[in-house]
Amino acid sequence: xxxxxxxxxxxxxxxxxxxxxxxxSFEVPTGEILGILGPNGSGKTTTLKSILGLIEFDKGSxxxxxxxxxxxxxxxxxxxxxxxxxxxxxxxxxxxxxxxxYFAGIRGIPKKDITDRAKYLLESLKLTDVANKEIRQxxxxxxxxxxxxxxFIHDPSILLLDEPTLGLDVEITRTIMDWLVDVVKKEGKTIxxxxxxxxxxxxxxxxxxxxxxxxxxxxxxxxxxxxxxARKHFLIDLQDKPQKSLIESVSSFGSASTSGNxxxxxxxxxxxxxxxxxxxxxxxxxxxxxxxxxxxxxxxxLEVIREETE
Amino acid sequence: MKILNLFGxxxxxxxxSLRRYMFNTVAMVAxxxxxxxxxxxxVKTIGGSGVTGDSxxxxxxxxxxxxxxxxxxxxTGGEILSESQRGTLEQLYLSPLGAHRIFFFRAIVxxxxxxxxxxxxxxxxxAATGRWMTINLLYLYGMIFLSTLSLVGISFMMxxxxxxxxxxxxVNGILSFGLIGLMLLPxxxxxxxxxxxxxxxxxAVRNHIVLGATFPGxxxxxxxxxxxxxxxxxxxxxxxxxxxxxxxxxxxQY
Numbered sequence: 001x002x003x004x005x006x007x008x009x010x011x012x013x014x015x016x017x018x019x020x021x022x023x024x025s026f027e028v029p030t031g032e033i034l035g036i037l038g039p040n041g042s043g044k045t046t047t048l049k050s051i052l053g054l055i056e057f058d059k060g061s062x063x064x065x066x067x068x069x070x071x072x073x074x075x076x077x078x079x080x081x082x083x084x085x086x087x088x089x090x091x092x093x094x095x096x097x098x099x100x101x102y103f104a105g106i107r108g109i110p111k112k113d114i115t116d117r118a119k120y121l122l123e124s125l126k127l128t129d130v131a132n133k134e135i136r137q138x139x140x141x142x143x144x145x146x147x148x149x150x151x152f153i154h155d156p157s158i159l160l161l162d163e164p165t166l167g168l169d170v171e172i173t174r175t176i177m178d179w180l181v182d183v184v185k186k187e188g189k190t191i192x193x194x195x196x197x198x199x200x201x202x203x204x205x206x207x208x209x210x211x212x213x214x215x216x217x218x219x220x221x222x223x224x225x226x227x228x229x230a231r232k233h234f235l236i237d238l239q240d241k242p243q244k245s246l247i248e249s250v251s252s253f254g255s256a257s258t259s260g261n262x263x264x265x266x267x268x269x270x271x272x273x274x275x276x277x278x279x280x281x282x283x284x285x286x287x288x289x290x291x292x293x294x295x296x297x298x299x300x301x302l303e304v305i306r307e308e309t310e
Numbered sequence: 311m312k313i314l315n316l317f318g319x320x321x322x323x324x325x326x327s328l329r330r331y332m333f334n335t336v337a338m339v340a341x342x343x344x345x346x347x348x349x350x351x352x353v354k355t356i357g358g359s360g361v362t363g364d365s366x367x368x369x370x371x372x373x374x375x376x377x378x379x380x381x382x383x384x385x386t387g388g389e390i391l392s393e394s395q396r397g398t399l400e401q402l403y404l405s406p407l408g409a410h411r412i413f414f415f416r417a418i419v420x421x422x423x424x425x426x427x428x429x430x431x432x433x434x435x436x437a438a439t440g441r442w443m444t445i446n447l448l449y450l451y452g453m454i455f456l457s458t459l460s461l462v463g464i465s466f467m468m469x470x471x472x473x474x475x476x477x478x479x480x481v482n483g484i485l486s487f488g489l490i491g492l493m494l495l496p497x498x499x500x501x502x503x504x505x506x507x508x509x510x511x512x513x514a515v516r517n518h519i520v521l522g523a524t525f526p527g528x529x530x531x532x533x534x535x536x537x538x539x540x541x542x543x544x545x546x547x548x549x550x551x552x553x554x555x556x557x558x559x560x561x562x563q564y
Contacts (some may be wrong), residue, residue, distance in 0.1 A: 015559060046559070054400055056556040077406040087397035087562060091323075098326050105319020106405045108312025108413055150401075168543070 005030040005158060006051060011060035013046050013214075020046040022214040023060070030157075033184060033191040033203035037198075037301055044194040045085055045215040046262040048160050051192070052082055064158065078107070081151035085162035085194070089147040092136040096127050096146045099135070103150045114153055121149040125179060141172030146178065152183070161193045165200055177203055198297040208297075210304050218304050225300055233266040233299070234273075237289035238281070249279055261288075313415075316407050320415045324423055339427055343434050346373050349437055367443050368520045370435055374428050375454065375493065375512045380460040380486040381424050386469035386548075387418045388477050394476060400562050408547060412468060417462045425451050445519060453518075456530075457511020459537035463544030464507055470551025474560050500530065507540045 006028040007142040013021045021043040027033045036044045049055040050063055062069040064076045079154065083089055090099045097118065104114040122128045125145045135146055138173040144164065151159060183189060184204075195201050198269050202222055203210065210218040218225065238261045247263070250256050253272040256265040267273060280287060295303070328335050353369065390413070393399040402409045429447065436442050465487070472478045489508070497504035497513045504510040511533045517523035555561050 049559070052404065054403055054556060055559050056553065074406040074408065077404055080404070082401075082404055084400050084562065087400060089398065089401055091396065091398060093330050094323075094326055098322070102323055103401070104323065105315050106407065108315045108407055110315045110318070136555055142483065192515050 003030050004028065005032075005065060006192060007049070007061075008051065009061045009063075011047065011050060011057055011062065013043075013050060013055065013057045015099060019214050021050070021057070024211070024214070025060075025083040026138060026209055026216065026218050026219060028190055028192055031188045031192055032207065033180075033185075033193060033205045035208045036192065036194045036211060037201060037208055038194075038211035039305065042211045044211055046214075047192065047211070048082075048162050048192065049084075052080065052160060053077075054084075069249075077220055078154075080158045080160065081154065081156040082160040083144075083147050083151050083162060083164050085166060090141070090150050091137065092143070093134060095130075095132045095134055096122060096149065096225070097131045099146060099150050100153050104153050107154050109154055117153060117155060118149075121152055124182075125149055126175075139169050139172075141175075142198060144168060144172070145176065148179070149174040155187075157189060159189055159191045159193075162197055163277050164193065165195060165197050173197060173200060180204055198301060202297045210301065212305055222297070225304075226295070226297070233264055233293055233295065235289075235291045235293055236263045236265070236287055237261060237291075238263065239286040239288055242285070246280075246285065249283070253279075311409060313411070314407075316411060317418070318417045320412070320419045323416075323474040324419045328423075337435075339430055341426070342377060342431050343438075346370070346431070347560055349373065350435070366439065366441055367415060368516060370432070370439075370443070371450075371516050371519050372493065374432060374450075375515060376490060377431075378421070378424055378428065378454050378458055379461055379493075379508055379512070381491050382417065382421060382461040382487070383465055383468075383486055384479075384482045385462065386413045386422050386465040387472045389413060389416055390469045391476060391479070394472075394562075397562075403561065409552070410466070410545060413466070414462070414545075417465065420461075421455060421458055425454075443519070450515060450519060453511055453515045453533075456537055457508050457515075457533055460507035460511075460540035463537070463540035465543070466541075466544030466548040470548040473551050473555040474558070498525065502530075503509050504532070505536065507536065510536060 003025040007279060008027070009025050011021055012019075013022050024043075024047065026034075036047065038044050046055060050057045050065065051068045051069065053076070057239075065079065067076050069076060083210055091102070094102065100114065100118045100121070101111050104111065119128075122131050125148065127142070127149065130142065135143055138146070148164065151161075165176055168176070180191070182205055184191065191204075193201070193205065205222060207219070207221050208225060209216055220228070241261050242263055247256055247258060250263065250265060252266040253276045254265050256263060258264070265276070267276070353366070354382070357365075390399065393402060405412060414453065416451050426452075432445070468478055468482060468485075469483070491507060492503070492509050495501070495503040495506075495511045495513075497510040498517075498537060510529075514523075514529065514533065516523055518525070
């Protein structure tokens with residue numbers, strides 16, 4: 001299980017004068033889900049597409065199951081499925097069943113060999129009732145579930161998913177997340193996934209790679225990231241929007257920011273808590289709510305990105 | 311076997327798409343028929359009694375050749391454009407059999423489908439004009455298939471350009487209309503024009519069906535070699551453009 005399924009070494013790619021990916025290296029062990037986080041334009045998609053051989057990279061090497069993507073791409077693709085960001089990935093004028101048959105067919109797999117697999121995928125993604133309906137009529141979530149089914153139809157052991165929940169509501173995101181976790185548990189897939197949805201990444205990934213401006217700035221397990229950045233912050237809901245002068249005075253106790261009527265403050269030490277509350281009281285500020293929060297993955301991500309910028 | 315399954319998948323895709331867009335298919339046959347009838351009545355009106363049966367036969371066969379050529383020429387470029395617009399092009403590039411094979415078999419399926427459309431059009435036109443020809447359909451379609459393979463090669467070149475430049479339909483238009491003139495050029499026994507794609511095959515079909523001309527075996531071999539040459543050239547250029555598109559990350563952009 002510890003064997004590396006995907007091995008990226010010193011990968012670099014530039015588009016004329018813009019560096020998309022700069023000398024990055026990482027591995028994905030067999031059976032693991034690795035999440036890639038990063039702001040827009042950080043190089044996530046370029047990395048994924050380089051692994052799929054959809055982009056020709058300038059320097060470095062990529063191996064999948066010990067095979068080079070430059071030399072053995074076709075052999076690698078027999079065992080890889082993908083969902084690409086910003087694309088439909090499937091034919092909307094066809095039905096889910098027709099799409100599954102077609103995508104298996106262009107991989108050289110006849111319909112009779114995918115019947116059980118198609119049935120299982122449609123059933124587990126709750127698409128059986130609409131299996132013979134034109135996809136055009138479906139909601140965005142159902143369309144994305146069909147795209148997932150097509151990416152899984154040839155039973156690949158490696159999946160590359162670029163923003164699979166982009167633009168989907170909370171309920172469908174949860175469904176897809178649960179489904180992926182279940183599939184990984186049952187079928188032991190190796191997955192490389194990018195997403196802006198931190199809950200999604202936190203739930204399904206063991207390790208996270210954070211990329212910024214084409215460079216890896218963090219590569220750790222979710223646990224160690226959380227441990228490293230484990231900080232408490234406080235959210236104070238006020239009756240009125242806080243004045244600039246108030247923010248300046250509470251900033252002496254720690255890093256403070258505002259969002260609407262709420263002040264978010266990360267205290268340098270817990271000893272500052274009482275003086276902070278006294279300052280608010282002295283200023284005649286009416287507090288509606290006071291909450292203590294742990295840093296979640298989103299806070300950690302923003303902190304890592306901020307640290308690197310500074 | 312895998313290749314056969316790929317061919318089958320393209321056949322099914324064509325069938326599903328036709329079924330879903332049945333109106334479009336019927337409209338296509340109707341438009342092709344109406345264009346021919348327009349041409350037919352135009353020639354009859356202008357030419358009067360000077361228009362012979364042979365020239366009408368030649369017009370009908372020439373029209374079928376031109377439509378077949380036009381559809382083959384626009385195939386791969388058009389398919390790449392529509393896959394790119396649909397957002398499914400990159401998924402085709404994830405097939406271990408290669409996108410060039412997918413587009414090749416799609417072109418073959420399209421040519422075969424066009425034969426059905428052409429047969430309907432042919433008999434509709436003969437019924438409407440009252441001029442019935444005895445046509446050896448096997449010869450007609452066999453030769454069209456053989457010679458349009460050269461245009462599939464040209465279409466692959468256009469498809470390669472399409473991967474990078476996307477909007478290439480105007481170039482296709484120019485090539486299609488240019489073909490009308492080129493198809494009238496003499497090719498047999500061996501003129502320089504015979505080395506152009508499709509022209510020699512088209513001339514052989516027209517002369518054999520309309521005038522009953524026969525050709526030696528080497529001429530058919532020459533037509534086959536011409537098609538293979540353009541097909542290989544097209545694929546080589548397509549693969550080169552594909553590499554460039556991957557280098558520039560143009561594959562998903564429209």
